[in-house]
Amino acid sequence: MTSAQTPASSAPMAPDELFRRVEASFLRQGMMQQLGVRLLRVEPGLCELAMPYSDRVTQQQGGFHGGAMGALADIAGGYAALTMAPEGMEVTTVEYKINFLASFQGGELRAVGRVLKAGKRIIVTTAEVVHHAAGKISTCALMQQTLVPVAKTY
Amino acid sequence: MTSAQTPASSAPMAPDELFRRVEASFLRQGMMQQLGVRLLRVEPGLCELAMPYSDRVTQQQGGFHGGAMGALADIAGGYAALTMAPEGMEVTTVEYKINFLASFQGGELRAVGRVLKAGKRIIVTTAEVVHHAAGKISTCALMQQTLVPVAKTY
């Protein structure tokens, strides 16, 4: 029960413009501010975020909370998708699935979201969450996500 | 590529004892405290949590953040699983998948996690996230989750 999707026509944006487009939405997310998340990188079909370790993002064993990794991956995938959405449109997450591979204390999490396919109706992304601490890099989680373009309401 | 799972033998606990077991872990989660989440109900194979609306859990349009719904569902499913784990053991989320159905402003989210199957090696749960406001109840998200029992480390 599957069928082809036609690509969305999206006017190319300058790198700075693309970053600002994503940043304008990102800064409105109370939860991301609350958790201390920073927007690092925006390219066509890609978005990278960072979340420093703090007691705002821990689980019962003192490691990064799965919910924090899930939120970070969701947003990285979502903003990667936004870079491919037609101007004046936003995207909304239909669903995602995330596997947790490891949890760490201290340092910082980085999530890189990448668009796998941007259709007119459906955008599919993946995101990888990686832990950085003292020069060591370890994969923590892998997400696969489905989004739809929606009209911007603000 | 599937095979049967044998049920875990878990000594029955009194309701109060079960609530305290979950609460002891819950209160250690910095992120849940940070987001204002409350533990409402614990029964064998079930856990219910509440998250009030605040600017700590919003996305860019002012509704509850998908990441907040995801974290709430993950924890509700996780603590439902914990009620079925052998004493002295904890559980850890292997993966989950969540569909978002609607987002709302104001009011409160409630998540109910339920164990579908508790095996010795794998526990499978579902969780439903529902929005409560002014007497109106609306389903917001549905999650399906896989966990494993692990040794308690604290």
Added chain:
Amino acid sequence: MTSAQTPASSAPMAPDELFRRVEASFLRQGMMQQLGVRLLRVEPGLCELAMPYSDRVTQQQGGFHGGAMGALADIAGGYAALTMAPEGMEVTTVEYKINFLASFQGGELRAVGRVLKAGKRIIVTTAEVVHHAAGKISTCALMQQTLVPVAKTY
């Protein structure tokens, strides 16, 4: 990153008409014929299928193949969704996620798909796969699925 979905307006159909609508599509599926699948029940928002045990649907240990359970669940959810789609439209699976709980030999699998939410753009379903043999009933798999309505092309 979530937003509300408005329900699709779908003219009610008589039960017989609904069964025939689904059957007309079902009989065109070479793979379902090949695997010996039968259409059992169609109601608004629900579809039930049966798959008898045979060497056409086994894995290496002689039990029902996970791929067979996955296909059965996908189709049960898909045809449940079709009952809610506007007339003249079909549905196509965007994605699904399935947990395997047990595998059995002999008997018959039944899958029941149910619509959780039917929006104009996105339909969300769940399906449960159950094994029936010698009067014993056992849950084998649980699926959560996302579909979109699409124009009928035949």
Added chain:
Amino acid sequence: MTSAQTPASSAPMAPDELFRRVEASFLRQGMMQQLGVRLLRVEPGLCELAMPYSDRVTQQQGGFHGGAMGALADIAGGYAALTMAPEGMEVTTVEYKINFLASFQGGELRAVGRVLKAGKRIIVTTAEVVHHAAGKISTCALMQQTLVPVAKTY
């Protein structure tokens, strides 16, 4: 609710031995024989399969069936995992999630499964399903999968 996984210790096998190990299991799968699937390539942490177009694997519009893509991806990921499992053990799929990107008629599907993380208790893989026809290659589906090592029972 996540924790680290320790890697499984798996004795290295010669390439031929690895191929035969996977083939011995693969040839026992009635469903794979039924659907005409061929085992193409086996490497440590990788498995590639092919499925030619036939009326045994079609949906109602004459394209490859989502259930066929799902089964192919499941098996490719599963046998990739088997290459990393301790000798004398098998693997069983706990769950998978698959996004469908496109469907095609004719030609052949290829699925490549890759191990992302092989722990003692949990193995995580991804698989990509690609359509090959007349020199054109198109991505059809992306899967993310969780497996566990289990004792071999035959």
